[in-house]
Amino acid sequence: MNGDANTVAEALNRRFLQQHPLAAARRLEELDPESAAALLNKMPPAQLTPVFEQLSPSSAAAILPHLGEDRVKEVIEFTDPKAMVAILHQLDAGQADAYLDRVSPAVKKELTALMQYPEDTAGNLMDPRVEPYAGTLTVEQTLKRLRQPGYRVKPVLFVQNDSRGLSGRVSLQTLVAARPDQSLDEIKGPVSIFVEPLTPQEEIVALFDKHRFQSIPVVGLHGELIGVIWQDTLVRAVEEDATSDVQAMVGASRDERALSKATFAVRKRQPWLQINLVTAFLAAAVVGLFEDMIARFTALAVLLPVVAGQSGNTGAQALAVTMRGLAIREITTRHWVRVVWKESQAGFMNGVGVCATTCLGVFLWSQSAGLTGVIGISMIISMVIAGMAGALVPIVLVRVGQDPATASSIILTTVTDVMGFFSFLGTATLLSGFL
Structure with a gap:
């Protein structure tokens, strides 16, 4: 009776794997690699490989060592080459070579050739199993x-x-x-x-x-x-590139995943956190230059985050639009004058709109025309500079051969904070007689 139940369970598993490979892959990713491999070892190759192709590369690489030797050979030979290359890239070079030695010479040659193409190139994106x-x-x-x-x-x-x-x-x-x-x-x-x-x-x-x-x-x-x-392959590649840019812009490694080890995350993030700390001290130093002014007019300290926050958002918007234009080749570094001019205009007009709202709020709060004028003028100045910096920083980084996604955010944050504080406190110093 127990044997019949096992047979029925295996039959149901095979049917689920065959009819719903994507759902099956997501369920397998929830299991530990040994348990997932135990289920896959019982499945025929024709049902196993469609599921294996739907697994994330890291999950598939973790399951692979627990499969039977024959199953490993079948999986490597029948899995889509692009998917298999992504899985092999998750392994150490020695492990990947050991697996490739188990398969037929033709498959090994095909996979080895694909693995040699750099990432983000046609050779890495192409489907080699197309017969002319x-x-x-x-x-x-x-x-x-x-x-x-x-x-x-x-x-x-x-x-x-x-x-x-x-x-x-x-x-x-x-x-x-x-x-x-x-x-x-x-x-x-x-x-x-x-x-x-x-x-x-x-x-x-x-x-x-x-x-x-x-x-x-x-x-x-x-x-x-x-x-x-194929178009769908390129769309996925662009999506992955965009999401990795998001990680890189905040100082996280492009290689880090949600389930990566904490030590890996710390190793990749710590240098950027230290750099960010240095830039924070630079912004603090600017505030320190106006220490006496802040001591005389404590309301300035209250309003500092308002100016810095608005200039930071303005710069981030300009940065996002410019980086997208560079990524899809809508613009090149030759267009820097037009892009910077456009963002400075946008910064000025947005600054005027934000300035009107800010001035109204500050006047109702402080009843000081001088303080209202200071924050209004500095808001426009800081937003214009932030827009220009958001456009210029990624273009300059591309021009000097650097990845704009990796450093743009930190450089921009420094510029917007420093210039926001300086424009606000500098304007307050010049107009101190009206405060």
Whole structure:
């Protein structure tokens, strides 16, 4: 009876894995690696690999050592190469090499080649399992091949010439609508856009954005097709890049994950926290220059955070817009004058609007026209400078070859705090006779 129950449970597990691979992957990620591997070891390879591809790379890498030796070989050979490369990158170089030694030479060569391409390049984003078709094949022959069991049908077919060079593309819709006796050479369209394996991701994003293709072929030195970048792959890559930029902007490592070890997080975050501390002392030093003024007019200390906060928000808005423009190649460093001028104008107009509200509130609170004038003038000045800094900082970092996401936020915070405090307290010093 107990054996029958186990059999039923295994059958249900297999069915769940087969019909709901994504949901199954999320449930497996909640288990410890040994328990997850124990379940996967009982599953046929055809049901195992779709689930394995849906696991996060870190979870899959943790489960892999607990799978049976035969299962490891099957998983590596049948999992999508891009997904497998992401998993292997989570392992030590020695571990990854040991796993690659277990698989067939062809699979090892394919995965090794993919692992050698730098991140954020076409070679790292492409799908290498795309078969080019000879232009002499007829539509009937091509459709017969596509109907073979297990064949990976894609929305676009790529055609090669006699010398194996890429010569055209045929959409699945065009193929189905063509006469059976027509050759692929007769119905193919031109390949106007293609990239090389080392083409940067930013250029690929710009090509997709400009031409709206669903796919872009990747060609080798002799024009041969070596892979295809699909639009959904690029979208995921851009999303990952954007989220890693968010982490980098606040001083967290791009490699850190929510479940990373605390020691790893501390090692990556501590240097930036120390740098941030130094910049905080710089802002404090500016306040210290006006210590006597603050002692005479204590209301200035109350209003300092208001000016600093508004200038910080203004700078962050300008920074976000500028960094997005640089990321999607909407602008380049050559556009710095136009971008800075636009942000300074926006800072001035926003400053006037915020100034009106601030002055009203400060006057009702303090009944001092002098204090109201001081904060109004300094608010406009600080917001104009913050807007200019938010646009200029990432552009300058790109120009000198640095990652703008890594340092822009800390530099901008320093500029907005220092200039916010200085404009407010400096204006108060100049107009002290009216306070």
